[in-house]
Amino acid sequence: MRELPAAAVVAVTNKRPQALLLIILSLYLVDIAAAVLPEDRADALFHSYDGGGVEITGPSVLVRKSFSDSVSGSLHHYVDNVSSASIDVVTTASPYSESRTENSIALDYLHNKTLMSMGMTKSVEPDFDASTISINFSQDMFGDLTTVNMGFAMGDNIVGRNGDSSFDEQATTRNYRLSVSQVISKNLIMAVAFETISDEGFLNNPYRSVRYLDPTTPQQYSFQAEVYPRTRSSNALSLRARYFLERRAAIFASYRIYGDSWGISANTLELGYTLPLRSNWILESRIRYYDQSGADFYSDLFPFQDAQNFLARDKELSSFSDLTLGVGVSYEFDNRTWSTFKRGSLSFYYDYILFDYEDFRDLTQPGSVGNEPLYSFNAGIIRAFASLWF
Amino acid sequence: MKTVMLKIVRNYVLLFGCLVAWSGIAASATISGPAPNFSLKSLSGENIKLSELTGNVVLINFWASWCGPCRQEMPFLNAIHNKYEALGFTVLGVNVEEQVANAKSFIADRPVDFPILIDSNNTVSRLYEVIAMPTTVVIDRDGQLRFLHRGYQAGDEVEYRKMVKKLVRE
Amino acid sequence: MAMIFRPGYFLIAVIILLASCSATPWVQPYERANLADPIMSFDRDPIATSYMGHVYDSREGARGAGVASGGGCGCN
Numbered sequence: 088m089r090e091l092p093a094a095a096v097v098a099v100t101n102k103r104p105q106a107l108l109l110i111i112l113s114l115y116l117v118d119i120a121a122a123v124l125p126e127d128r129a130d131a132l133f134h135s136y137d138g139g140g141v142e143i144t145g146p147s148v149l150v151r152k153s154f155s156d157s158v159s160g161s162l163h164h165y166v167d168n169v170s171s172a173s174i175d176v177v178t179t180a181s182p183y184s185e186s187r188t189e190n191s192i193a194l195d196y197l198h199n200k201t202l203m204s205m206g207m208t209k210s211v212e213p214d215f216d217a218s219t220i221s222i223n224f225s226q227d228m229f230g231d232l233t234t235v236n237m238g239f240a241m242g243d244n245i246v247g248r249n250g251d252s253s254f255d256e257q258a259t260t261r262n263y264r265l266s267v268s269q270v271i272s273k274n275l276i277m278a279v280a281f282e283t284i285s286d287e288g289f290l291n292n293p294y295r296s297v298r299y300l301d302p303t304t305p306q307q308y309s310f311q312a313e314v315y316p317r318t319r320s321s322n323a324l325s326l327r328a329r330y331f332l333e334r335r336a337a338i339f340a341s342y343r344i345y346g347d348s349w350g351i352s353a354n355t356l357e358l359g360y361t362l363p364l365r366s367n368w369i370l371e372s373r374i375r376y377y378d379q380s381g382a383d384f385y386s387d388l389f390p391f392q393d394a395q396n397f398l399a400r401d402k403e404l405s406s407f408s409d410l411t412l413g414v415g416v417s418y419e420f421d422n423r424t425w426s427t428f429k430r431g432s433l434s435f436y437y438d439y440i441l442f443d444y445e446d447f448r449d450l451t452q453p454g455s456v457g458n459e460p461l462y463s464f465n466a467g468i469i470r471a472f473a474s475l476w477f
Numbered sequence: 478m479k480t481v482m483l484k485i486v487r488n489y490v491l492l493f494g495c496l497v498a499w500s501g502i503a504a505s506a507t508i509s510g511p512a513p514n515f516s517l518k519s520l521s522g523e524n525i526k527l528s529e530l531t532g533n534v535v536l537i538n539f540w541a542s543w544c545g546p547c548r549q550e551m552p553f554l555n556a557i558h559n560k561y562e563a564l565g566f567t568v569l570g571v572n573v574e575e576q577v578a579n580a581k582s583f584i585a586d587r588p589v590d591f592p593i594l595i596d597s598n599n600t601v602s603r604l605y606e607v608i609a610m611p612t613t614v615v616i617d618r619d620g621q622l623r624f625l626h627r628g629y630q631a632g633d634e635v636e637y638r639k640m641v642k643k644l645v646r647e
Numbered sequence: 648m649a650m651i652f653r654p655g656y657f658l659i660a661v662i663i664l665l666a667s668c669s670a671t672p673w674v675q676p677y678e679r680a681n682l683a684d685p686i687m688s689f690d691r692d693p694i695a696t697s698y699m700g701h702v703y704d705s706r707e708g709a710r711g712a713g714v715a716s717g718g719g720c721g722c723n
Binding site: 122123130132134136147149163227229230231232262264266268270272273274276278280281282283284321322323324325327329331335336337343345347349351353355361363369377379381382403404409434436438442468470472474 | 672673674676678679680681682684686687689691692693694695698699702703705706707708709710711712713719720721722723
């Protein structure tokens, strides 16, 4: 996908806040009977990721409570305990362990058919701090068959580097989201979403390096620090659908197209079904395919040092595809067993992802320079959680 | 760039205009006219005809087991029914679901003292132009429509009670 | 592909949507039993979907347009 003309991006980005404000103001002047707040619930989840030499586990706890007919609040606490001996780490550094904690607070306010949500998130790890604030408006329209969502988020990242206390860089992010969901029939609902994100500042990883051909070394290549542009703007458009089958089951599908100013374009396709079994069990299964073409300034092996203004060898920016197969099962119990709560459930989800890189090579494997085998790895993900509605 | 800006502003003003135009549906309204007659079967098996209830004040509540606000207001409707029944009043809960089993199991768990009528073909829902869930209609002793309330939020039962109290005294 | 993201085309799509302003709802509120079913929710367990979203965002280059809300019982 060719790069968006800079002028168009700037024109649209500058006008969006004003347009957004106009919509926000107009929504408050409409007086219609109300919609409903999200349900009160508490969830406690255990997550585990294991793949490519990386193991990340931790808890995630989410509590949502309404305080009146129009106000609801939620708190989220999340931890990543990382133990990493990934391909990047073993190639250019040494395995490490660290922990990342993320806390969020959100408030929802319902006024007639408008739901306004505001949230704040803070993520902390030894060498990276991120703060985000977001605001979202959800409006039910046209006989409640249509829901329009508009959201804006702003993030601030502070990047550090372990062992280098003088290293202190910043990056900021702006997200604009617009989505429309539409009830098509008694059994079909569809939604289209558009999100544009622009980042500015220090966008690369302070530990990562790129490699270039170097006949003066025994292995024929050397490393140098990666150099990224200081801006990135991306656009993503997605379409999703959910269809209710008689005998109570749901099938779903979604497609997303993505492109950004770094030259990355990607497609995501997902299909799945949700199948209730007996009276208390729900089975879910899905398949997801993702492929991306790499960034313009990405290369696994540059021809010489400082070959380009921008240099990247981050496999996340390479050309690759991944395939996910996921299954999940939930058991629901109602308040006959435990009357303090309306209902509860226990769920277990397992996802298996196969990553296949087209231009990122595995330097831990033997091969002549530039001909090492292409990298691939698989990851297993567990999500085990309990939910209570009250 | 100016044309792009004007276009954006014009389109969003259009959105604003549509939203204002759509603001026609109020939550509460006084209505008039004869209440359309109907005959529906209740969960207990008997046929209930609206015209046979003339002389009584009738509150018709259209509900479904999947509707959160409908579930919330049930106990309040039950309380109003019990309080004013002796003065010539009844609540009629009209369930709008295709599957009768849903209404049956809901009422089995949370029994009420007023008749639950089954409108699985939605003929009465269409007759009363139900455009929101729940919908509450109050009919006076002469069989005339008097009060319409769409949706339910905490505190709306006070309005129901007020309306019923007023009509019961007529 | 870049055409979709041009402001003009996107806004034309919004206008078409708005032109249906006066359309009468073709799914009556009492016909929403299936849509109100929890299994028809786009996001039944937000705590689980947000984690998976994080897994993909940190390993893939693409980001955005992952969330949607709507449907449900359409009550009130």
